[in-house]
Amino acid sequence: AQRVTQPEKLLSVFKGAPVELKCNYSYSGSPELFWYVQYSRQRLQLLLRHISRESIKGFTADLNKGETSFHLKKPFAQEEDSAMYYCALSGTSGSRLTFGEGTQLTVNP
Amino acid sequence: DGGITQSPKYLFRKEGQNVTLSCEQNLNHDAMYWYRQDPGQGLRLIYYSQIVNDFQKGDIAEGYSVSREKKESFPLTVTSAQKNPTAFYLCASSVSRNTGELFFGEGSRLTVL
Helix, strand or coil, X not given: CCEEECCCCEEEEECCCCEEECCEEECCCCXXXXXXXXXXXXXXXXXXXXXXXXXXXXEEECCECCCCECCEEECCCCHHHCEEEEEEEECCCCCCEEECCCEEEEEEC | CXXXXXXXXXXXXXXXXXXXXXXXXXXXXXXXXXXXXXXXXXXXXXEEEEECCEEEECCCCCCEEECCCECCECCEEECCCCCCCCEEEEEXXXXXXXXXCCEECCCEEEEEC
């Protein structure tokens, strides 16, 4: 079975501060990990995926297979980063994307 | 305007009634999905379809039914057997079964009175 855990339901930081949204997973095979974001009154959308190894809107995430984690990081948070963030996992067979519980990030001015 | 269209956005239903939520996509995607979004529980998969005329149960399929008669359409019926139907429902699609990049609709909020 595959499982994704986001231990923080709420996270609040000040503008300009670093931010880290935690994501832990359990999966017996080789997973694909994703971060999705939902801004206020917008659709849920893909932010980034681990295989791309890219930075999107200043966010990065590294897959740590030893710790089974895929934390999302940004060195300097902006107010427009305030949103709900979901970590998600897809197994090697594809098709089923399992989401975590989500973390509501608030960046205060 | 391409994408996923869900309707209605808001729906009220009396207990004991079935209700059908519409999901249409014009992205020519093979795979479609229904998720339920509840506060503190994230998104939970109800049903998914990898190809026309085929669909599989997700993690919380009890009390729900779907059909996939056309590639662009994947309606979800919330039956009276669903014990806690009040929720926000999200439809999504992907190019194929082997991608984790899902495109989501705006959602439908169902309230059972």
